Amino acid sequence: MRKLLLLVLLCSCAKPGAELPGGFKGEDLAAKATALHEIISPEDVARLAGTDAGKIRIHYENYSPDPARHSVQYYWPTGETLALPGGNTIDEYHSAGIAFVESLTSNEFRRRYGSNAGLQEKVNELGKDSTLSADAVIAEAKYLAGYAKTRKLENLSGIGEIAYWETPVQALHVFADGVTFTVTINAGENEKTNRSKATELVHLILNQ
Numbered sequence: 001m002r003k004l005l006l007l008v009l010l011c012s013c014a015k016p017g018a019e020l021p022g023g024f025k026g027e028d029l030a031a032k033a034t035a036l037h038e039i040i041s042p043e044d045v046a047r048l049a050g051t052d053a054g055k056i057r058i059h060y061e062n063y064s065p066d067p068a069r070h071s072v073q074y075y076w077p078t079g080e081t082l083a084l085p086g087g088n089t090i091d092e093y094h095s096a097g098i099a100f101v102e103s104l105t106s107n108e109f110r111r112r113y114g115s116n117a118g119l120q121e122k123v124n125e126l127g128k129d130s131t132l133s134a135d136a137v138i139a140e141a142k143y144l145a146g147y148a149k150t151r152k153l154e155n156l157s158g159i160g161e162i163a164y165w166e167t168p169v170q171a172l173h174v175f176a177d178g179v180t181f182t183v184t185i186n187a188g189e190n191e192k193t194n195r196s197k198a199t200e201l202v203h204l205i206l207n208q
Contacts (some may be wrong), residue, residue, distance in 0.1 A: 070101075098201075109162060159202055172184075
């Protein structure tokens with residue numbers, strides 16, 4: 001009886017998962033593809049990071065005319081420094097990001113993020129992007145070809161409707177109610193910690 005009670009208490013105190021909540025509407029999230037900084041607040045990120053909200057900085061990348069290629073990075077100092085060649089040091093930062101918000105079908109999501117077939121699609125899209133120079137397209141295509149050899153994808157349950165954890169970039173790709181998005185976490189070198197924080201970030205996004 002005591003063991004059963006202890007198990008119940010442990011379960012009730014566990015961190016929330018990232019299951020799809022009943023009130024979530026994918027169209028509401030898709031509408032923020034051009035304003036990713038509005039999806040979650042710096043205060044939310046600060047609680048996730050265990051730091052003060054005043055230390056959170058935001059970097060928004062929206063150079064492409066395609067909103068689905070936009071990204072936002074929240075970053076904060078860890079209080080540690082990193083050594084550089086020559087004896088110099090720089091402040092260490094951790095970060096959390098949201099990117100690639102767009103409407104997709106579940107089959108499109110699986111094709112793009114569930115296998116390396118999606119990387120070939122990216123290469124094909126690069127050739128159609130008039131904002132990139134020929135040299136930039138070639139360089140990015142070579143990078144993607146090399147990355148495909150080291151890329152690993154793991155299907156995770158209990159996160160949105162479909163989710164894939166990708167290494168070595170440590171990104172979590174999520175499909176929920178017709179919209180897809182990617183979160184990235186850099187909270188150090190421990191993959192388990194990064195995956196846990198990424199799941200917490202998805203929970204925040206789905207429960208806004």
